[in-house]
Amino acid sequence: MEQVFDWLDAHADDRRRAGLSRQLRPRGYDSDLLDLAGNDYLGLARDKRVAGAAAAATLRWGAGATGSRLVTGTTELHSELEFELARFCGTQSALVFSSGFAANLGAVTALSGKNCSIVTDSAIHASLIDGCRLSRAEVAVVGHSDPAAAGRALSTRRTERAIYVTDSVFSVDGDLAPLAELAQLCRENKAALIVDDAHGLGVLGEGGRGAVPAAGLAGAPDVVTTVTLSKALGAQGGAVLGPRRVIKHLVENARSFIFDTGLAPSSVAAALSALNVLKEEPDRATRVLEVAQTLAERLKAAGLSVSDPAAAVVSVRAPSPDAALAWSNDCRAAGVWVGCFRPPSVPDSISRLRLTARADLTEGDIDRAVDVITRCAPR
Known part of the structure; x- marks a missing residue:
């Protein structure tokens, strides 16, 4: 009876070899990570x-x-x-x-x-x-x-x-x-x-x-x-x-x-x-766009391949799925939480970090994010 799901083990092994394994990472309510992975664009979830x-x-x-x-x-x-x-x-x-x-x-x-x-x-x-x-x-x-x-x-x-x-x-x-x-x-x-x-x-x-x-x-x-x-x-x-x-x-x-x-x-x-x-407070919407643009410009200036954001999403390309995962893990270890998008979640099969701007990010937060992301980038 247990054999009916044996195919799941082979499927998981294939994903592991391709660098595409996923796992849940519970966060605490009082995490001190700088969150550039969530979608709380206006900073209202904890308002x-x-x-x-x-x-x-x-x-x-x-x-x-x-x-x-x-x-x-x-x-x-x-x-x-x-x-x-x-x-x-x-x-x-x-x-x-x-x-x-x-x-x-x-x-x-x-x-x-x-x-x-x-x-x-x-x-x-x-x-x-x-x-x-x-x-x-x-x-x-x-x-x-x-x-x-x-x-x-x-x-x-x-x-x-x-x-x-x-x-x-x-x-x-x-x-x-x-x-x-x-x-x-x-x-x-x-x-x-x-x-x-x-x-x-x-x-x-x-x-x-x-x-x-x-x-x-x-x-x-x-x-x-x-x-x-x-x-x-x-x-x-x-x-x-x-x-x-x-x-x-x-x-x-x-x-x-x-x-x-x-x-x-x-x-x-x-x-x-x-x-x-x-x-x-309609200026919150304007501030999101300002933060996204600043992040993109500063990361580009640091030599990274970055999208031109039309809204709050800033995409930073990675050389491979494994590199994207390692990059995001290193950023998290350094105190900045970033999204990691890899195939099959991306239609173009290009792995990347996905950053989300927030209206409540300070200039100090932006400095910290840019420093960590560039310092942890694959060499």
């Missing part, structure tokens, strides 16, 4: 206003949502957050999911189907890829940020309906999709546009409203935006924003919404509080 709102909601509403959104899992807080998110981002309506992953699955699967074609950028997030796999639609993958290829795929499709799916800011290199051009191509080919703005909300656009509003597409009747509440807003969960009829359709058809327990009230309250902080 007393945000954490306090989560604590108060837990005491008032309980530890969990108690059921799916369509049964007992929708509180007044959920409705308030949806209203405020839609108003902030300039859309008619919004729908909160238990995670950004679930929001992407729900949007892609419920808006496609057998009689639909999906065209995607080759570098989209794993949650969008899984949504495409589950959609039962015809799926075509085109080159990264290649509008001409996107246009050809949309114009030669065999189905009446079509959707183009893309990230706004790509999570590996931190580059920005040509959203305005893609939206125009979609309109010319009678296709909808779904944009995952997980890395744009709170960072790009006026007051951090996101990459979609920054591209002039806020409230567009043919554009659907997905966001996460776990990055710039420092909480947990995800949401889909768009026309009312789209949101109504998701409520009735998105399986990752219908059959999932609702987002815990504590996370809803935290996200709502963080959104209010962002409204009151």
Whole structure:
């Protein structure tokens, strides 16, 4: 009986030999590591206003949502957050999911189907890829940020309906999709546009409203935006924003919404509080971009191969998977926590360190990060 999973040992050995083994690394609540690996872009995850709102909601509403959104899992807080998110981002309506992953699955699967074609950028997030796999639609993958290829795929499709799916800011290199051009191509080919703005909300656009509003597409009747509440807003969960009829359709058809327990009230309250902080302190969004640009410029000046950040993500290339892992481990040992991206997590098969800027990083923090990363770089 034990032999049925013997193949797992061979699979693990293959990953080890390729330098691709993964492991969980629990962190303490009082870690003194300088965090450039997490996604707390605005520095709000530990903000007393945000954490306090989560604590108060837990005491008032309980530890969990108690059921799916369509049964007992929708509180007044959920409705308030949806209203405020839609108003902030300039859309008619919004729908909160238990995670950004679930929001992407729900949007892609419920808006496609057998009689639909999906065209995607080759570098989209794993949650969008899984949504495409589950959609039962015809799926075509085109080159990264290649509008001409996107246009050809949309114009030669065999189905009446079509959707183009893309990230706004790509999570590996931190580059920005040509959203305005893609939206125009979609309109010319009678296709909808779904944009995952997980890395744009709170960072790009006026007051951090996101990459979609920054591209002039806020409230567009043919554009659907997905966001996460776990990055710039420092909480947990995800949401889909768009026309009312789209949101109504998701409520009735998105399986990752219908059959999932609702987002815990504590996370809803935290996200709502963080959104209010962002409204009151819009300079946080500007500061994130300043920190990302400074990190990139100083690491480039030190001779490293660094991406040009469009938002908070700064990518630093490594010569190999093993070198990337050793580099990140050495940085951690020296007090700086950085992300390590290796195949198969990266679509271009290039390993790198992935740094995330934060609005609350000081000049001293930046000095420390640059010193450690350059000192620990592979020779």
